[in-house]
Amino acid sequence: MNVLVAMSGGVDSSVAAALLVKAGHEVTGVTLKLWGGASDSGCCSVSDVEDARRVAAQLGMPHYVFNFADDFEARVVDPYVAAYAAGTTPNPCVACNDHMKFDRLLTRATELGFDAVATGHHVRRIVDGATGRLALHRAVDAAKDQSYVLYMLGQAELALTLFPVGHLTKAAVREHARRLGLRTADKAESMDVCFITKGGRERFLADRGVLEAGPVVDGETGAVVGTHAGIATVTIGQRRGLAVAQGERRYVVDVLPAERTVVIGPKRRLLVPSVKVGALRFVDGLPLASGTRVEVQARAHGVPVPARIDVPPLDAVDTSTDTSAVDTGADHVVVSFDEPQPRIAPGQVVAFYDGDRLLGGGIARQESR
Amino acid sequence: MPSGRPVVYLDHAATTPLRPEALEAMLPFLAEHHGNASGMHSIARTAKTALEEAREITAAALGCQPAEIVFTGGGTEADNLAVKGAALAARLGGNGDGVVVTAFEHHAVLHSGTRLERDGFRLREVSVTPDGVIDLAALAEALDERTVVVSTMLVNNEVGTVAPLAEIAALVRERSPRAVLHTDSVQAMAWADVARDAAVADLVAISAHKVGGPKGVGVLVVRRGTQLQAVIDGGGQERNLRSGTVNVAGIVGMAAALRVVVERRADDVARIGGLRDRLRDGLISAIPDARPTAAGAPMVAGTCHLTFPKVEAESLLLLLDRDGVCASAGSSCQSGSMDPSHVLLAMGFPKEAALSAIRLSLGWSTTDADVDRALEAIPAAVAQLRDGSRARSASRTRERSRARAGRGAPRSPGRGPS
Numbered sequence: 102m103n104v105l106v107a108m109s110g111g112v113d114s115s116v117a118a119a120l121l122v123k124a125g126h127e128v129t130g131v132t133l134k135l136w137g138g139a140s141d142s143g144c145c146s147v148s149d150v151e152d153a154r155r156v157a158a159q160l161g162m163p164h165y166v167f168n169f170a171d172d173f174e175a176r177v178v179d180p181y182v183a184a185y186a187a188g189t190t191p192n193p194c195v196a197c198n199d200h201m202k203f204d205r206l207l208t209r210a211t212e213l214g215f216d217a218v219a220t221g222h223h224v225r226r227i228v229d230g231a232t233g234r235l236a237l238h239r240a241v242d243a244a245k246d247q248s249y250v251l252y253m254l255g256q257a258e259l260a261l262t263l264f265p266v267g268h269l270t271k272a273a274v275r276e277h278a279r280r281l282g283l284r285t286a287d288k289a290e291s292m293d294v295c296f297i298t299k300g301g302r303e304r305f306l307a308d309r310g311v312l313e314a315g316p317v318v319d320g321e322t323g324a325v326v327g328t329h330a331g332i333a334t335v336t337i338g339q340r341r342g343l344a345v346a347q348g349e350r351r352y353v354v355d356v357l358p359a360e361r362t363v364v365i366g367p368k369r370r371l372l373v374p375s376v377k378v379g380a381l382r383f384v385d386g387l388p389l390a391s392g393t394r395v396e397v398q399a400r401a402h403g404v405p406v407p408a409r410i411d412v413p414p415l416d417a418v419d420t421s422t423d424t425s426a427v428d429t430g431a432d433h434v435v436v437s438f439d440e441p442q443p444r445i446a447p448g449q450v451v452a453f454y455d456g457d458r459l460l461g462g463g464i465a466r467q468e469s470r
Numbered sequence: 471m472p473s474g475r476p477v478v479y480l481d482h483a484a485t486t487p488l489r490p491e492a493l494e495a496m497l498p499f500l501a502e503h504h505g506n507a508s509g510m511h512s513i514a515r516t517a518k519t520a521l522e523e524a525r526e527i528t529a530a531a532l533g534c535q536p537a538e539i540v541f542t543g544g545g546t547e548a549d550n551l552a553v554k555g556a557a558l559a560a561r562l563g564g565n566g567d568g569v570v571v572t573a574f575e576h577h578a579v580l581h582s583g584t585r586l587e588r589d590g591f592r593l594r595e596v597s598v599t600p601d602g603v604i605d606l607a608a609l610a611e612a613l614d615e616r617t618v619v620v621s622t623m624l625v626n627n628e629v630g631t632v633a634p635l636a637e638i639a640a641l642v643r644e645r646s647p648r649a650v651l652h653t654d655s656v657q658a659m660a661w662a663d664v665a666r667d668a669a670v671a672d673l674v675a676i677s678a679h680k681v682g683g684p685k686g687v688g689v690l691v692v693r694r695g696t697q698l699q700a701v702i703d704g705g706g707q708e709r710n711l712r713s714g715t716v717n718v719a720g721i722v723g724m725a726a727a728l729r730v731v732v733e734r735r736a737d738d739v740a741r742i743g744g745l746r747d748r749l750r751d752g753l754i755s756a757i758p759d760a761r762p763t764a765a766g767a768p769m770v771a772g773t774c775h776l777t778f779p780k781v782e783a784e785s786l787l788l789l790l791d792r793d794g795v796c797a798s799a800g801s802s803c804q805s806g807s808m809d810p811s812h813v814l815l816a817m818g819f820p821k822e823a824a825l826s827a828i829r830l831s832l833g834w835s836t837t838d839a840d841v842d843r844a845l846e847a848i849p850a851a852v853a854q855l856r857d858g859s860r861a862r863s864a865s866r867t868r869e870r871s872r873a874r875a876g877r878g879a880p881r882s883p884g885r886g887p888s
Contacts, residue, residue: 129792137809163791163792165784165788165791166808167784168784168808168809170809171821209782209785211858212785212854212855212858213785213788213789213854213855213858214789214854214858
């Protein structure tokens with residue numbers, strides 16, 4: 102196959118490229134330049150491009166840089182800022198996967214005549230021998246599994262995508278890189294959002310004018326008990342960092358964007374029986390039926406919990422946000438947990454699993470309490 | 471990947487292959503003649519003699535006195551010395567504070583200008599016409615009595631247009647009598663008689679590697695009487711204007727290349743200009759909506775700059791590279807990725823058009839066969855990209871719309887743990 106491998110300059114994508122070369126594919130490397138801003142810490146810095154380029158040269162394959170910075174700003178960074186301004190908690194890595202790696206890059210790779218795009222994500226793509234349908238399973242290395250941030254992949258994307266390191270543990274990936282003498286073998290993992298500079302998220306958001314101080318209110322008594330620097334600085338479920346002195350442990354239980362108010366309360370007020378999930382995607386392309394039992398994961402490394410999916414009756418469908426809802430059915434599902442769970446911050450990804458198999462997912466909706 | 475066939479190199483405006491005459495001249499100075507030209511012993515004298523001979527050859531090629539030649543570490547360094555050095559000298563002399571550049575200068579000039587602006591100078595960027603030529607009315611408006619440096623390139627590095635330097639000089643002398651006129655002639659030297667065409671300028675920059683010489687060597691012509699401050703201080707080489715041990719081998723190689731350039735320029739311009747015309751006309755007839763850039767302006771013989779509507783140059787260049795054809799988009803950032811060209815934006819191109827432009831630049835090593843290969847490869851690559859984008863926009867969009875939620879959805883039986 103003629104494969105384009107997305108190389109971030111890290112060890113996983115380096116080894117992904119090496120494995121494809123070894124398997125006899127015709128492999129071309131590409132590094133995406135995503136951010137034109139000041140950050141040099143993330144996946145788009147000059148030194149990371151250089152690492153990718155050197156690994157590609159060592160593997161005897163050509164390497165290019167695609168500049169997607171404009172799209173990245175419009176489809177990842179701006180929505181990230183807007184989401185915080187609206188009081189929700191975005192996941193920019195998910196947006197990047199959705200719009201950059203598995204849309205713009207796939208599109209370009211197809212135009213260029215590549216048969217597939219490979220990445221260094223820790224996830225397994227499995228072909229059903231009988232039906233030919235494609236499934237996405239958690240990585241062999243459970244601690245490094247990235248299926249959650251790939252919940253949006255459907256059959257069309259998976260048909261063009263390879264994940265060569267998903268069946269290896271991280272330790273095995275590093276060992277492989279060392280054996281090949283790749284310069285990225287012992288490189289530290291990038292943990293942060295790539296476009297956030299040293300000043301951190303609050304500084305980034307403050308520079309973009311979305312931080313406005315407001316009151317912290319006790320949900321039990323209605324009393325103002327403190328102030329916050331901006332609703333974007335707190336996330337539902339957060340315990341630390343609140344400028345209030347309280348006896349009992351207090352959590353952020355709600356954020357009211359219109360009033361710039363943060364509501365705190367004891368843990369029991371945080372627990373909810375269900376969550377509405379919109380912007381749905383399903384790996385198999387077919388929606389889940391009402392009553393389907395799944396395991397639900399709501400954070401990148403969160404513990405999955407059992408739940409049931411329900412599709413609301415048609416009259417409950419909000420057709421104003423999704424014009425296709427009338428034709429294809431509901432624009433959201435209700436996920437009911439077996440046991441009440443801490444409320445999921447609106448904007449967060451909610452992924453559905455059957456054991457190791459990713460079924461799909463969506464985005465937690467803003468719900469009034 | 472190039473499949474066994476020789477690579478077709480159409481990126482001479484980025485850099486040229488070393489001419490054999492230059493390599494031959496350099497080799498002894500990379501081996502036995504290793505002396506420092508500033509020394510007094512026999513080994514040093516050999517180097518010094520070669521340096522001064524090279525200075526004479528270079529001066530002849532540039533139409534100036536040997537004493538007016540300052541060797542630098544390249545074209546960028548020569549531009550920095552010119553723009554910053556003249557501005558700093560003018561400030562010391564209390565002559566004024568105005569710096570005027572065109573909006574489509576090389577970054578060596580533009581960024582020198584912005585640094586001077588941070589240091590308190592007034593920077594004016596003069597607009598250019600859609601045909602890639604300086605707007606003389608805008609220049610006249612930008613010039614005043616306190617203008618101390620004017621920098622306008624003789625030939626633009628991306629689109630290849632030639633500036634009306636005589637008219638520019640006349641305006642500068644009339645409106646800004648105290649200004650020093652610098653012309654970046656890096657892209658002109660292979661094609662134009664810079665000795666004649668840049669004679670009106672006080673400062674003239676060229677670079678060796680654009681004319682078949684080695685990288686890392688350049689020249690600034692500093693006409694007698696021009697006030698200039700050094701920007702690199704040290705041992706006082708090059709009449710105190712460019713300190714640092716001189717790059718003897720590089721300078722000797724550059725002089726050898728310049729000698730060949732001047733000797734063969736008329737023939738090269740005729741031959742390569744013919745190849746360029748055949749390439750451009752062939753591409754336009756094979757790709758009817760291809761648009762030659764700056765079609766109405768005077769242009770050097772080696773440049774063929776085109777836009778292909780709805781084709782991303784980043785993709786096109788990759789396909790050409792795989793097919794063994796080296797071209798460029800004219801502008802690369804440090805990471806090797808493409809940004810929209812400031813030259814094309816200055817000429818009024820919309821961003822999307824600027825990202826669909828490629829530069830094919832021919833030079834002394836270009837052959838008939840190279841043009842034949844390019845005329846096969848480029849239309850094929852453009853067609854592939856256009857077919858590919860049509861084919862895919864249907865299929866994946868369709869597949870995606872299916873992936874939304876459906877009510878009840880009887881087609882998904884028995885999923886999930888139960």
